[in-house]
Amino acid sequence: MSLSQNSQLLVSALEAIPLLNGRFEKIKLINVNSFNNEKRGCFSLVFSAHDIIEDAPVALKFYDIHPDLMNDDYRRACFRREHDILQILINKSRCLQLVSALSTFNLIIPFENGSEVTLPCEYFAVEWINNDIDDYFYRQENFDPLDKLQLFNELTLAIEALHRHEVFHRDLKPDNLRQYQDALKRIVVAIDLGTAARFSSGAIQQRYQHNVGAPAYAAPEAIIGLAGHRKLAPYTDCYALGCMLYELFNRDIFYRALLARNPRCHAIYACMSMELQGITNEDEKLKAWKQAIGKFSSGIEPVHIDAPGNTVPPGITSLLNEVLRLLTHIDYSKRPINLGWVRARIGATIKILKHEKLYQKRLASSREMRLKRMEKQQRKINSLHKFVSYRNNYANE
Incomplete structure (x- = not known):
């Protein structure tokens, strides 16, 4: 979606203001492509800023005042729900932190006749986490398999932290994950909770039939019309986690790999979707979906x-295939929402690689010592040959 005139007025006002709400300065829009003016994200404008109270960078999230969004009750409710979820996660480890609660910036719009109108713009502030994880996916050949597995373990911990507080992201992908260093430890945090929900979150829109989140990471049940079902929310996060595991070791994205292996995938999904036609009750719809899976x-x-061209070390292939198969299983009930199980399996692969590294290091050391011994022996032999040669020459004289 391109920036509207309304949105451009808001951006200009915020970037020109010296201090917002007595604490935020140096405001700059960051989620719009400067080349084509296209916005990333469904209903928010995101700005970087400096918080003079905390002396720290922050992200300011404004509800976009695009005319198509101004009266969109569903999207505005999602924006406010994101703020409410962030309040629940305050001081919770491995979770994005709210810096400033929901506030309103009054945008003054002047007219040529001297009159003006005031347009209220809702926003809140969250902590700024600068380091993305994109390179692990787009330049994966530059990273050691052990490092990629340790990153995946951190991804799992980040999702586990949300689930512990009954928060389900529903739009997991590399773009929505950030990392930072805490002492010598890497911490990964899930950002952009605009589509997140909780078990207790009431349905904003009844009979929501659209996909939630990025289609390439969407679980089958989300694609066919069950994206809004609260009971399925944790399982959809597991599916996206599996997609990312695949993409850490393969150049292709999981979705394309799935279609390549299953050319009739969309036809099967369509047949399964037909099993839900005409059902409005959520529990009955879920029952029909289970039957469709069968x-x-x-x-x-x-x-x-x-897959061809993968970067998985042979010794851990079977373990990773087990994790991938269950995380991305078409039957959501087979997916391990107990992410401790996933971390245990990944931990096992990490141990295998560490032991292999240690073995190779010892082997290299042993070879080096053997080579030094051989060189030492060869020097002794050479010295002996020189001595014998010298003695024979002396005797002949």
Whole structure:
């Protein structure tokens, strides 16, 4: 979506203001592509700023005043729900932190006749986490498998932290994850909770039929019309986590790999979707989906992590395939929402690689010592040869 005139007025006003709310300065829009004026994100304008009270960078999230969004009750409710969820996560480890509560900036719009109108603009501030994890996916060949597995373990901990507080992200992808260093430890945090929900979150819109989050990371049940079902929310996060595991070791994205392995995938999804037609009750719809899984799921072959060109060390392939198969299982009930199980399996692969590294290090050291011994022996032999040669020459004289 391009920036509207309303949005451009808001951006100009904020970037020109010396101090917002007595604490935020140096405000700069960051979620719009400067080349084509296209905005990233569904309903927010995101600005970087400096908080003079905390002396720290922050992100300011404004509800976009695009004319198409001004009276969109659903999107505005999602924006406010994100703020409410962030309040629940205050002081919770590995969770994005709210810096300033929901506030209103009054945008003054003057007219040529001297009159003016005031447009209220809602916003809140969250902590700024600068370091993304994109390179691990787009330049994966530059990273050691052990480092990628340790990153994935951190991704799992980040999602586990949200789930511990009954918060389900529903839009997990590399773009929505950031990392920072705490002493010598890397911490990953999930950002952009605009589509997040809790078990207790009431439905904003009844019979929501659209996909939630990025289609490439969306679980089958979300694609066919069950994206808003609260019981399925933790399982959809697990599916996206599995997609990212695949993409840490393969150049292709998981979604394309799934279609390549299952050319009739969309047709099967369409058949499964038809099983839900005409059902409005959420519990009945879920029951119908379970029946559809029983009828059609055998037609979907699982994706293997060791696809052509993969960077998975051979010794851990079977373990990672087990994790990938269950995280991305078409039957949501087979996915391990107990993410401790996932971390245990990833921990096992990390131990294997560490032991292999240690073995290779010892082997290299042993070879080096053997080479030094051989060189030492060769020097002794050479010295002996020189001595014998010298003695023979002396005797002949």
